[in-house]
Amino acid sequence: MKNYVEDLAQTALFVGIEQENIEKLLGCIQAKVVEYKKDELIIEEGSKVYDFGIMLSGHGRAFKIDTMGRIIIITLLKKGSEIGVILAAGSNHKSPVSVQTEEDLSVLSVPFDGLITRCKNNCPQHDRLLRNYINIVAEKGMVLHERIDCLLKPTVREKIMTYLVRVSREQGCRTIAIPFDRYAMSEYLNIERSALSRELSKMKRDGLIDFHKSEFKLL
Amino acid sequence: MKNYVEDLAQTALFVGIEQENIEKLLGCIQAKVVEYKKDELIIEEGSKVYDFGIMLSGHGRAFKIDTMGRIIIITLLKKGSEIGVILAAGSNHKSPVSVQTEEDLSVLSVPFDGLITRCKNNCPQHDRLLRNYINIVAEKGMVLHERIDCLLKPTVREKIMTYLVRVSREQGCRTIAIPFDRYAMSEYLNIERSALSRELSKMKRDGLIDFHKSEFKLL
DNA sequence: GGAGGTATGTTGCGTACGCAACATAATATA
DNA sequence: TATATTATGTTGCGTACGCAACATACCTCC
Known part of the structure; x- marks a missing residue:
């Protein structure tokens, strides 16, 4: 456990809490480290989730996996990513998604009750932790909202522009790097990959944008 | 303030807290009642939001209002609805939406800091309140997720079915009443109203569903 | 009941975009 | 440098669906 504390200090959940206090907190909230093998399921669609990770x-x-057997990627996870944060905090708990590893890895698992229940030691860091947690849940909501914002646009061009403008605003620059390759971008915006490429080319011709691979410039 | 306590006891924020304690809490968290006139803005798009309601x-x-000047309805609010819950709890606070009244009304306004900051009296209801709040934020996230679930479906028919099946599951019955008229339903699913009607009729012809107005039956 | 208003259904037309198939560019492998 | 592999771009075709215009059902208020 100890060797993870340094990494945890970098996460959104523990931001603003000193490393020595993180260690104490981990016991307090009954956190434990769980190891998973490659391709193992961390969360199974339909199962009830009370711990987040x-x-x-x-x-x-x-x-x-939808009714037609298509696989729909909801999120990609990396070191520091949260798992099941909304689920564990919700009242239904039944997961609409599966979460699967892509390699051997480990996860810090925390029962939501351990987090929300005020410990007897009454440590002040607990407050900060809770605040951080609420923050994470809220931000996840914002992220979903932002995607809907794109999806609701009627044309491919408007979807693209809505997305690019948002990222541009976030990065505070008209030249931006997006975290998607074309295929992932097309999935995020719910467009055919080829239709996305087609429209991007048109937009370049129309002098609206310039781009090369995942670098875009708004004109 | 006092006369609202009974109503507040019915809300998700105060569920599980006795009325006499609600009254105490309200002072504790610095809640206040704000009156609005018809068509007044409670939240203005782009403004920073630190209080929820x-x-x-x-x-x-x-x-x-999108770039083309179209009005996009995000949510409809009624007595008991929460306003700005995700925003106030987030780290950016800048509102992507406007919230407007449709008639003269009043709102209980609570600074997020008042909620999250542990009061000196250290009242146990405060814990429950926080738990309820997190619950609300998480549920809002789930609701957004569910809508995306529909929006991602490639055809009108699949969008409709995804929505109806979900509501059917929620209500635990194959005959359901949905809270939308056709126009609202078409907006929610991001379909043209006439295209929605067309497909609904086809689905009825195909023996998939039956319906009259907002009553649907899955076959 | 009649008249106006709103919600819902129907239909023809045109096109944006899904789809498939191929072309080219970038990257890895050897 | 040649070769396989994967990412991206291009293009023709067909159709699902947006759009507009109209039809019908339902509701409300004289």
């Missing part, structure tokens, strides 16, 4: 290493993905 | 009466709507 923080990725301590490796990569994973949250996905679901 | 609970609708004490009347109706309102959360919306945004």
Whole structure:
């Protein structure tokens, strides 16, 4: 456990808490480290989730399989990513997604009750932890909202622009690097990859944007 | 303030807290009642939001205006609805939506800091309140996720089915009443109203569903 | 009941975009 | 440098669906 504390200090959940206090807190909230093998399921679609997790290493993905058997990627996970934060805090707990590892990795697992229940030692760091947790849940909500914002746009061009403008605002610059390759971008915006490429080319021709691979410039 | 306590006891924020304790809490968290006139803005798009609200009466709507000047309804608000819960709890606070009243009404306004900061009296209800709040934020996230689930479906028919099946599961019955008229339903699923009607009719012809107005039956 | 208003259903037309198939560019492998 | 592999771009075709215009059902208020 101890060797993870340094990494945990970098996460959104423990931001603002000194490392020595993190160690104390971990016991307090009944956190434990769980190891997973490659391709193992951390969360199974339909199962009930009462613990949330923080990725301590490796990569994973949250996905679901729809009625036609298509795989739909919901999120990609890396070191520091949170797992099941909304689920554990909700009242239903039944997971709409599966979470699977892409390699051997370990996860810090925390029962939501351990987090929310005020410990007898009444440590002040607990407050900060709770505040951080609420913050994470809220930010996840914002991220979902932002995606809906793109999805609601009627045309491919507007979807693209909505997304690019947002990222540009976030990065405070008209030249931006996006965290997607074309395929992932097309999935995020719910467009065919080829249709996305087609429209991007048109937009370049129209002098709206310039781009090369994942670098975009708004004109 | 006092006369609202009974109503507040019915809300998700105060569930599980006895009325006499609610009254105490309200002072503790620095809640106040704010009156709004018809068509007044409670939240303005782009403004920073640090307080959340609970609708004490009347109706309102959360919306945004996109680049083409179209009005996009995000949520409809009624007595008991929460306002700005995710925003106040987030780290950015800048609102992507406007919230406007549809008539004269009043709102219980609570600074997020008042909620999250442990009061000196250290009242046990405060814990429950926090737990309820996290619950609300998480549920809002789930709701957004569910909508994305529909929006990601490639065809109108699949969007419709995804939505109806979910509501059917929620209500535990194959015959359901949905809270939308056709137009609202089409907006929620991001479909043209006429295209929605067309597909619904086809689905009825195909023996997939039956419906009359807002009553649907899955076959 | 009639008249106006709103919600819902129907239909023809045109096109944006899904789809498939191929072309080219970038990257890895040897 | 040649070769396989993967990312991205291009293009023709067909259709699902947006759009507009109209039809019908339902509701409300004289």
